[in-house]
Amino acid sequence: MSSTVAEVYERDGVVQVPGVLDRSEVERLRAAYMSLVAADHSLAVDDGVPDGDPLARYPRFVHPHRRTDVEAGRLAMDLMLDGRILDVVTTLIGPALGAQSMFYFKPPGARGQALHQDNTFLRAHPETCLAAWIAIDDVDAENGGLAVVPGSHRVELACPEPADLAESFTSVEVPVPAGMQTVQTRMAAGDVLFFHGSVVHGSRPNSSIDRFRRALIFHYVPEASTEIAEFYNPLVRPDRRTCTLPVAVGGGPCGEYADAEP
Secondary structure, three states, rough: HHHHHHHHHHHHOOEEEEOOOOOOHHHHHHHHHHHHHOOOOOOOOOOOOOOOOHHHOOOOOHHHHHHHOOOOHHHHHHOOOOHHHHHHHHHHOOOOOEEEEEEEEEOOOEEEEEEEOOHHOOOOOOOOEEEEEEEOOOOOEEEEEEEEOOOOOHOOOOEEEEOOOOOEOEEEEEOOOOOOOOOOOOOOOEEEEEEEEOOOOEEEOOOOOOOOOOOEEEEEEEOOOOOEEEHOEEEEEEOOOOOOOOOOOOOHHHHHHHHOOO
């Protein structure tokens, strides 16, 4: 793995790797998840969105890799442990365990997600989690692509403030650290954005007329982790065996905020 990837990650806490998945792989993922969401919402997170909200029809899915009885789940498990992704993960955080999979549909008109930091929720210790955010569509500001705050992996986890519910389906957000600023990402379908669990990131609404912003996201933690929030057990080893870490107790300095969402 090129040292440049590790150097960019060390400097910014976020690095984009282009073209990890090819067009046929992206199309297969897209078709599998669109078929699943049309038939079954059992993997959906209850975000409390009202009827008529675009996210009521297209809710985010959590832990599809645990549902290997359906194609979408099998694809998630395979890709979570795919060497093209896992090799980068290992370069950035060492030997790793798969902790979470998620699929976001974000249809036209859907609200975004306020700025947040992932390890507030995973509570991996003593290090942090790492996200691998896979673009299933071309992504930019118009259809609600991620905005990230480079360098924010060097600051402490921040406690939340109220979010603008007209813009975000989640109710709280963390502030941008002093002296830093958000950067809008642009990604082609098949690109992967890797980012540190303390990186502040979020997205604005999908303001496009006819463009989804679908994404498959994995979270990993170092194999040497000593605890994690209960929601993420059991974790997955690279050989597909599962393991369980001791449960992190308490919500840390932000209290119940850590339990607000997976």
